[in-house]
Amino acid sequence: MQFFHQTSSCFLQTLVKKYRVFSPMPRFQELPINFGRAIFATSYLSAEREDPKVHEPGSSTWYSRKRDENKRKERTRKEGFLPQAYNMFAAGAAKKRSVISGEEEQPVISSKKEVHFPPPEKPLSLEEWEELKGKYDGYQIFEVFMLLQMIDYNRPIDVAKSLLAAVAKRDGDIHYNILLQYLHLCVSQQQTKEIYDMFDIMRKKFKTLEKSASTLLIKGLSDSPHWRDALTVLQQIKKQKVMTPTSRNYRDCIKAAIMNQEINLAWKLFHELLAEGLTPTMDTLQLFFDTGKSVQNDRWTNELIYILRYLRDNQIYPGEDLVHSIKQWFESIPGEKWQGNITTIKKSGQCLSCNQTLESLQLTPEEYNILKEKIMKDVIEGADTFRKTTPEELEQFRKFVDRHSPFDIVIDGLNVAKTSVRFNSSEILLEVVNCLAQQNLRLLVLGRKHMLSGTSQWKKKNMAAMSRKATFFFTENESEDDPFLIYAALHSGRHCKFITRDLLRDHKACVSDSLIQHLFFKWQRSHQMVLSVYVPKEIVRFEPVMTYDTIVQTTGDSWHIPYDERLEERTSYEVPTKWLCLRKK
Template sequence: MYNLRLLRNILPIAGHAHPRWLASQHKRRPQPGSLPPDRLEQLRSDLFERREELSGAEWTEVRQSLVDGYKHINGHNVDAVILGVCSAPNQLALAKNYVEFLRSRGSKPNAATLGRLLRVYNAAYHERPLSEAEQSEILQICRSLQAEHETLDASSCENVIHGLVATSGDDWQRGVPLLEMMKVTSTPSVAAYSALTEKAFHVASPEQELAWLLLEEMATARKPPKCEVYLALLNRLANETAQLPAQLSRLLQFLERHEILVSQRVAIRLQELSSQVPQLLHTRTTHLGALGKCQSCQQHLQPVAISDEEFRQLSECFLERVLIRRDVFQRSTPEEVARFKKFVEKTAPYDCVIDGLNVAYSTGTKKTPQQMAKLVATVVRHFREQDKRVLVLGREHMRNWSKQAMHYVHSNASLFLTSNLSHDDPFLLYATLRSGQETDFFSRDLMRSHAFHLGTELKPIFRRWQQEHQFSLVTQTQTGQIIVKEPVRHRLCAHQVAGTWHVPYCAQYTPHPTDSFEVPANWLCIQLKEQTTPATKTKTKTTR
């Protein structure tokens, strides 16, 4: 038997919790498996990673010590917590040993506990092939969970999906209805989407369209696919090179359409694939020089500008979908919107529209009204010195700011002040669009909600227009000079130039990528080549 004194050193004695364990009990309740890491990590490293099984006495000690040591661990969730700690791919035997311990003492593992066990099976599946016995165990757990509950909660659905995709055969397809079941109460998670999409790319060709459908669905829901999804497709193409040009082209078009940056892991796999089939794919790492010039192929990246027709569609739809939405009128009034539109008709066009309050708060919210007014005046001066025609949008309370600075603003720009409760962004964007395609705007706001409300067709057009026309304040120096961030005029997502794809990538995957218009540091320069068939070669020789 393992020395129980080691357990007592790792875990607090029952009824006498370690002070550090209780230091943050006033905070929100942690989720099982993501509890304070200091003691749980010690439990993992000093005990769980050394063993494939524990005795009943040892499991009893671990279980009771956790319940007594944490206020947020109780008899209902302690089992899931323990399986969350022993969740590594090589700890499947230990996790199963714990579930067997529960059953041996007459306890029936609950859904959360069995769900955790399915996640451990999935972790092992990604490290090695699972045996037929292990796959049978997975299917038995999945059947029992679904038999007990006609409708599973979102978390249980996700756990069952992770279990099903770890099996061979067609059982994984039972996860697709579970994805739909999740939509009843929430949007399916990135993990659930990615697990099914990865599996669909792994299996036979008929399921490829399902994979693409899921990929498109998750990207539309603003849930970036995990690296494993792309790797599953690339690994499949490495073995089915006849499909490579068409399928890889489809992937690159998907990345372009949704402005997704892949991770370095995916970029490395693309380079490996290029080395494997140089006759079909040529991939090089590169970076951009001045004005978006690729240092590999020496081509300039595509300008980000939208067409006149795209601008017309954007302008016409903006009023209907953004400016007159209900939540705008909750913070404004139809009368104010009408007054603003009349003002714009009278004073437009402008060369630049400035969000005055956004500028004022750009260097901190603890500035005095006099300092904020001077900053707005400095930004106005920046554009007036370039002979730009300027509109400044602000709030009524700005009338109380420095008279001298606000007098300069009023004398050198058109000034429209909304009520103190109004949202400035819709007014800012309307005035900019109304002034024509050459007009810029000045704000640090990323305009996420406005892009979202324009819909899937207009959102990418809006984003490209925004990238080309948005200026923002970086900082103000001690001497009062301002440093302005100017727009990046070339595209920042995957796209094709003269038959060559340029694909940006980031260091590592993130489920919440930034919407800012920063130039990615790392790029791939990719040339796709059509596969030449023997028949084609013969025909070519005959022609000569």
């Protein structure tokens, strides 16, 4: 047993020598000035002139008004259609909607019973390991399971060594997966000598290493005096055609270079990472900004500004830790007197901290034409569309749009009508059409042929009333509405907005080009209207359409950086609501 208590780095070398180890969206008309205010903020019904005493707390009128308001809120709450005081693209909106609707995902409870069996605290002999192995009937590779348990329980390395010695003595070799988990344990405990010993063994025994082993070696070696060997492993990965380095591989090497004051090498590796088409991890970028506080030179400053422009160009949002490092770096620049504040942005696009107006979300004419051409080709004419409609129906719709456009608003009729299952579908749609028609807007309502059936949900008198105020196009019942919605809105021009609760993610995904995806998302956020509050005969209200772009931006004397909060859940189609405002004093 004394052998198993040794901590010499020669341990595995001895085993290898003694035993065999094997591997294995032109205006038709200008929109009225009060367009946004009337549609997005207030009820479409005309308000009577109010008595000033209405708002005087304690008056009988005030009590009556409050009582009616409370009743309406309670009715609205029971009907399941609560006001949404947030934009559908704002971070956390999906989470809030799921909570309101009662559709919040519940944690999945696994029926499989987890095994919690603490591994030995001291080294064991072969016989003792074999006896313990008998208690784990059903586990194909007992040794791999046991090493994983040792990692979880952070057992001394000597315990793992005794297990490897027992395997080698029993089988005459040590399986690759067992060595891999032993390496995992060594890296998790920063056992430098053992990590290097494993590196020496593996490069001699195996011509190539798979990704798990390479990643572990890079991580382990980069934190040791042998950190340059991590670069060797990284280069070996690059030479293999079946495997590519990861952002974490580069992170570990960059960290090692910076810690060893090899600044030029660190930046070389960073640009190599970008050239490989990889996205740097947040802690990699944070490392550069943290180091920049003590490295005051033009090269470093230019490189950090390059990172900020990279975040802008690729619509990447830094995390909260990184944004605080960016703030501290700016404030540390000698003689420039930068001041950073965490802030939010008004709906108008004005920064609450410095009052500066952010970049507009509206596409330029050039960007709009690029998007329109690409979307028409990839989404409207794409093969996926023809699985849900026919070329004949699409051609019929194109001729229809050419005759009747441009429109001011395109409405996904079925989507809007089904906003609430508690109310009549045709009545909901009729009230929305009436609301918008009062603004003298040209409306196109997209529907399906079953809406003409005259059922209880689709009353003929309601459909007739709508047809006098809007243009209708009815597709086959099996057809997909969204391609028609996108086509009509884009064809009508940059002013045209559209109404649907659909996030159009499938159609965005049909576009492979990242620039076009970004343009599509900008167009969507600046043109999509969503019915957020509906009370029959009382209120029709829409979420405000975004006006400013959510990207890193600068004027030279100021920077505005949107970032992800640690405690805020944000889906891929949502954008942050918190910003870092930086400006020179």
